[in-house]
Amino acid sequence: MSTLINAPDLTAPTLERREPSSLRQRPFLGRRRGLAVALCLTLIGSVQLVNLGGWPVFGDDEGTYVAQAWATFGGHLAHYTYWYDHPPGGWLQLAFFLYPLHLLGLQPSVSLSRYVMVGYTLLSGLLIYRLGRTLRLSHWAALAALLLWGLSPLVINEGREVLLDNIALPWVLGSLLLATSTRRLLWEHCASGLCIAVAVLTKETTLVIFPAVLYAVWTHSYRPTRRFSILGAAVLTVLVGLTYPLFAVMKGELLTGSGHVSLQQGIIFQLLSRPGSGSVLTAGTAAQSVLMSWLSLDPVLPVMGALAGVLALFVRALRPAAIAVVVMVAMALRPGGYLPSMYVIVLLPFAALSAVGVVEVAMRAVQPLDTVRSHAGTAVNIALCALLLLPFVPNWASRDLHEMSVPANDPYNRAINYMASHLSRHTRILVDDAYWNPLVQRGWSSDGWSGPIWYFKLDLDPIAFTQHLPNTWHSVNYIVVDQAVLTNLGPHTALPLVNQAYQHSTLIQQWGAGQTQVQLRKVTG
Amino acid sequence: MPFAATILVFITIALSLIATVTLVWMMHAWLSPRSYEAIQAGETLPAQHSFSVIVPCRTEREEVMAETVRRLVNQSHPDFEVLISLGDDDLETISTARRVAASDPRVRLSINHDPVKNKPRQLNTALAECTKEIVGVMDAESLTEPGLLSRVDTSFSGDQVDVVQGAVQLVNLHSTWFSLRNCLEYRIWFRSRLHGHAERGFIPLGGNTVFIRRALLEEMGGWDGDCLTEDCELGVRLSARGKRTVCVYDPAIVTREETPDTTKSFIKQRTRWATGFMQVLSKGEWKRLPTLSDRVNAFWLLSVQYMAAFAGLVLPISIVTALLGHFPMPVALLTFLPLLPTTLTVAFELLVLHEFGADLGVRVRAWDYLWLVVCTPLYQFALIVASLRAVIRFAGGNFAWEKTQHIGAHLSNPAEVALQ
Numbered sequence: 014m015s016t017l018i019n020a021p022d023l024t025a026p027t028l029e030r031r032e033p034s035s036l037r038q039r040p041f042l043g044r045r046r047g048l049a050v051a052l053c054l055t056l057i058g059s060v061q062l063v064n065l066g067g068w069p070v071f072g073d074d075e076g077t078y079v080a081q082a083w084a085t086f087g088g089h090l091a092h093y094t095y096w097y098d099h100p101p102g103g104w105l106q107l108a109f110f111l112y113p114l115h116l117l118g119l120q121p122s123v124s125l126s127r128y129v130m131v132g133y134t135l136l137s138g139l140l141i142y143r144l145g146r147t148l149r150l151s152h153w154a155a156l157a158a159l160l161l162w163g164l165s166p167l168v169i170n171e172g173r174e175v176l177l178d179n180i181a182l183p184w185v186l187g188s189l190l191l192a193t194s195t196r197r198l199l200w201e202h203c204a205s206g207l208c209i210a211v212a213v214l215t216k217e218t219t220l221v222i223f224p225a226v227l228y229a230v231w232t233h234s235y236r237p238t239r240r241f242s243i244l245g246a247a248v249l250t251v252l253v254g255l256t257y258p259l260f261a262v263m264k265g266e267l268l269t270g271s272g273h274v275s276l277q278q279g280i281i282f283q284l285l286s287r288p289g290s291g292s293v294l295t296a297g298t299a300a301q302s303v304l305m306s307w308l309s310l311d312p313v314l315p316v317m318g319a320l321a322g323v324l325a326l327f328v329r330a331l332r333p334a335a336i337a338v339v340v341m342v343a344m345a346l347r348p349g350g351y352l353p354s355m356y357v358i359v360l361l362p363f364a365a366l367s368a369v370g371v372v373e374v375a376m377r378a379v380q381p382l383d384t385v386r387s388h389a390g391t392a393v394n395i396a397l398c399a400l401l402l403l404p405f406v407p408n409w410a411s412r413d414l415h416e417m418s419v420p421a422n423d424p425y426n427r428a429i430n431y432m433a434s435h436l437s438r439h440t441r442i443l444v445d446d447a448y449w450n451p452l453v454q455r456g457w458s459s460d461g462w463s464g465p466i467w468y469f470k471l472d473l474d475p476i477a478f479t480q481h482l483p484n485t486w487h488s489v490n491y492i493v494v495d496q497a498v499l500t501n502l503g504p505h506t507a508l509p510l511v512n513q514a515y516q517h518s519t520l521i522q523q524w525g526a527g528q529t530q531v532q533l534r535k536v537t538g
Numbered sequence: 539m540p541f542a543a544t545i546l547v548f549i550t551i552a553l554s555l556i557a558t559v560t561l562v563w564m565m566h567a568w569l570s571p572r573s574y575e576a577i578q579a580g581e582t583l584p585a586q587h588s589f590s591v592i593v594p595c596r597t598e599r600e601e602v603m604a605e606t607v608r609r610l611v612n613q614s615h616p617d618f619e620v621l622i623s624l625g626d627d628d629l630e631t632i633s634t635a636r637r638v639a640a641s642d643p644r645v646r647l648s649i650n651h652d653p654v655k656n657k658p659r660q661l662n663t664a665l666a667e668c669t670k671e672i673v674g675v676m677d678a679e680s681l682t683e684p685g686l687l688s689r690v691d692t693s694f695s696g697d698q699v700d701v702v703q704g705a706v707q708l709v710n711l712h713s714t715w716f717s718l719r720n721c722l723e724y725r726i727w728f729r730s731r732l733h734g735h736a737e738r739g740f741i742p743l744g745g746n747t748v749f750i751r752r753a754l755l756e757e758m759g760g761w762d763g764d765c766l767t768e769d770c771e772l773g774v775r776l777s778a779r780g781k782r783t784v785c786v787y788d789p790a791i792v793t794r795e796e797t798p799d800t801t802k803s804f805i806k807q808r809t810r811w812a813t814g815f816m817q818v819l820s821k822g823e824w825k826r827l828p829t830l831s832d833r834v835n836a837f838w839l840l841s842v843q844y845m846a847a848f849a850g851l852v853l854p855i856s857i858v859t860a861l862l863g864h865f866p867m868p869v870a871l872l873t874f875l876p877l878l879p880t881t882l883t884v885a886f887e888l889l890v891l892h893e894f895g896a897d898l899g900v901r902v903r904a905w906d907y908l909w910l911v912v913c914t915p916l917y918q919f920a921l922i923v924a925s926l927r928a929v930i931r932f933a934g935g936n937f938a939w940e941k942t943q944h945i946g947a948h949l950s951n952p953a954e955v956a957l958q
Binding site for chain 2: 088196197198199200203235237238240241244245248249252253256259260263264
């Protein structure tokens with residue numbers, strides 16, 4: 014361990030071996046190296062694409078963002094009242110891709126949107142490789158980081174889902190890539206600030222990466238013009254970030270007031286009043302179950318990455334990635350905070366870069382320098398990379414194959430087909446968000462209240478009771494119960510009306526079993 | 539309403555574009571390590587050329603003129619002459635100049651007998667009397683450093699150099715409300731922008747601390763005797779012929795000058811510059827530049843930069859319109875876009891002010907940073923007034939010379955004293 018801690022001294026010769034000028038003049042990717050990256054991305058893309066709509070189960074969050082992207086086609090940020098739960102940057106970007114497809118006749122759905130996510134994942138992959146290079150990883154190490162990330166069952170699982178974090182990720186990586194550019198141009202540092210601002214407007218939690226960006230700009234900028242770089246990055250981040258409160262001001266919704274939603278409320282909900290997930294270290298908390306769900310998919314990358322992140326703090330070149338890891342892990346360990354499962358998405362690329370980076374620094378320490386550039390050196394590098402990845406292969410292979418083959422969404426598809434052929438279009442159905450768009454496409458009302466209804470709106474949206482459903486759950490005809498709905502019901506539920514509807518319902522049909530089970534129930538008021 | 543929204547979007551994009559292009563030009567020296575290092579001070583080699591320095595004077599005060607000439611004759615360069623250029627009607631200054639010239643045999647008087655009196659005509663008269671290889675122009679209130687000519691000499695030894703533009707710096711930060719911005723403007727122009735323009739091959743020369751090969755100047759027919767900004771006009775003609783200009787910026791040899799003493803004289807000066815640029819634009823020499831992008835660049839530099847002043851006026855109007863006019867939310871949000879480059883410009887200016895203070899040994903106080911921001915709208919307003927006056931004068935064919943009065947504020951500047 015002490016070898017690793019002493020790593021700063023060992024990185025010095027590593028830095029000298031590479032001529033900065035040749036690095037500067039090289040095109041974005043050299044031809045042969047570009048081919049290697051393309052092959053890796055093809056592999057990652059293929060793994061993502063096979064059984065894309067089959068695994069994992071379509072989540073209600075995915076449905077939320079798809080429906081909100083669909084709502085922007087009509088000039089709205091959501092088809093319910095937009096209440097500042099998240100900034101709208103993510104689904105606006107999603108809409109940017111879905112709208113042309115919509116014009117071509119392909120209607121927005123979670124399964125269609127997952128193809129957009131594959132695009133985002135591949136872009137993130139390319140940026141991970143490039144970022145690895147600017148963090149002074151060798152070509153082979155950067156490729157290893159790319160594969161370590163891209164083939165992790167956890168990344169495949171999370172990366173396929175239509176989540177804001179996946180959309181924010183290339184902006185986060187792009188921001189750090191621009192900040193660490195070897196060309197050290199002022200516009201790159203300004204653009205770096207712009208990118209992290211867009212990331213924050215996509216998913217507000219990426220704000221935790223901002224210290225890493227500032228650090229990277231500070232250490233990678235040209236000393237005489239460093240102040241300009243820092244100020245340029247910071248000013249652009251703040252100004253672009255301010256468009257969100259500006260939007261709220263222009264709608265008269267910045268501060269809490271009676272009769273309208275507000276940004277203030279949204280922030281209070283996300284930061285303070287949202288029930289915390291407890292500590293990851295305490296058994297039985299939501300936070301720990303989220304952690305366990307990550308580790309069950311891939312124990313290697315999160316654990317190795319978190320440890321390597323701490324070690325990488327002592328390696329100057331790796332420090333931007335290390336800061337990102339350490340800050341994110343610290344935020345996750347903070348007791349009482351809210352820890353959602355998608356939180357890990359932005360952490361994993363930096364975990365992979367730190368892990369591979371620390372291993373490479375250690376390898377350089379034991380390997381004689383003169384062999385490094387020779388063919389033998391290359392062979393040793395490949396062998397070591399392979400050796401490094403080998404222990405994970407069996408677990409990963411079986412998990413990856415599982416994700417590439419299990420049709421977990423069969424019950425979902427069959428439920429939708431059943432409803433389409435058996436139910437009247439004039440029925441009100443409480444559904445999880447992922448069902449909303451497919452039912453609207455099949456002829457149900459799209460007003461959010463007289464056709465499919467996001468189930469929690471019944472309890473949580475004040476206008477449900479006052480304007481649309483004065484008889485509350487009695488006005489509802491059916492309820493679709495899947496795992497997402499079930500976890501929110503029970504004696505201590507925050508959704509008493511939905512619970513009532515559920516209690517007063519009879520099973521009509523059910524599909525699947527266990528975690529993927531879907532029930533269609535008729536509400537008998 | 540869709541029509542109004544389209545207009546508003548168009549205006550917003552135009553404002554953003556103007557502000558962004560202005561910002562990029564302004565930041566030239568700080569954009570990359572390469573451009574920053576390119577502007578670093580070089581070494582001085584042994585002299586290889588000889589210089590005729592023309593000092594155009596009109597109704598100058600004796601102490602201002604005497605100090606300028608005293609500084610010039612103290613130049614370390616071995617081979618130069620100084621010509622004090624005067625108009626035959628300005629008898630008081632002529633007698634002052636005689637007293638000043640008596641101090642050193644290298645100083646001579648050049649009297650212009652033209653019925654029309656202006657700077658370019660005086661310069662042309664003096665040019666005919668120059669005997670040395672390179673002709674330089676120094677304003678009557680310029681304080682030169684002893685190493686200036688030697689450094690310029692070295693720059694002429696470079697590859698195919700036709701013109702050397704030295705740097706001028708205003709240093710009286712606190713004389714008037716606009717002095718701070720004015721000083722900063724000069725700093726940015728000579729420290730940064732001008733180098734970008736020289737690199738781009740199109741440069742409107744300054745009228746002070748500018749050096750040109752005499753043979754080339756004679757071949758070009760000297761200065762345009764009817765142009766209000768003869769310096770810019772000459773630069774455009776030289777650029778159109780592909781002549782190479784090198785800019786020198788080194789705090790150790792920068793020429794010190796004073797800002798105009800009153801708001802009125804500041805506006806007069808800017809009116810003259812703006813009218814002059816319009817003259818240069820309408821003369822059309824810039825159309826002889828080889829490529830379309832060169833011509834667009836020249837057109838931008840000679841005209842659109844005056845629109846930047848108007849941008850400051852239009853921006854708040856467009857935002858208020860968007861807020862009160864019930865425009866669609868994306869349109870209303872978009873009207874804030876020009877604030878991005880504008881705010882960034884002011885933020886960078888604060889850093890340039892800091893660098894300026896450190897470089898020239900001028901004390902910049904916390905209040906100065908605040909004032910720089912606070913006086914921005916006022917300064918913009920003064921520029922708008924000057925631009926409007928210029929348009930009116932240009933349309934009416936009024937090209938009379940409004941001379942800037944020199945009171946010698948830069949002589950008593952504490953920083954100046956410190957440097958001596």
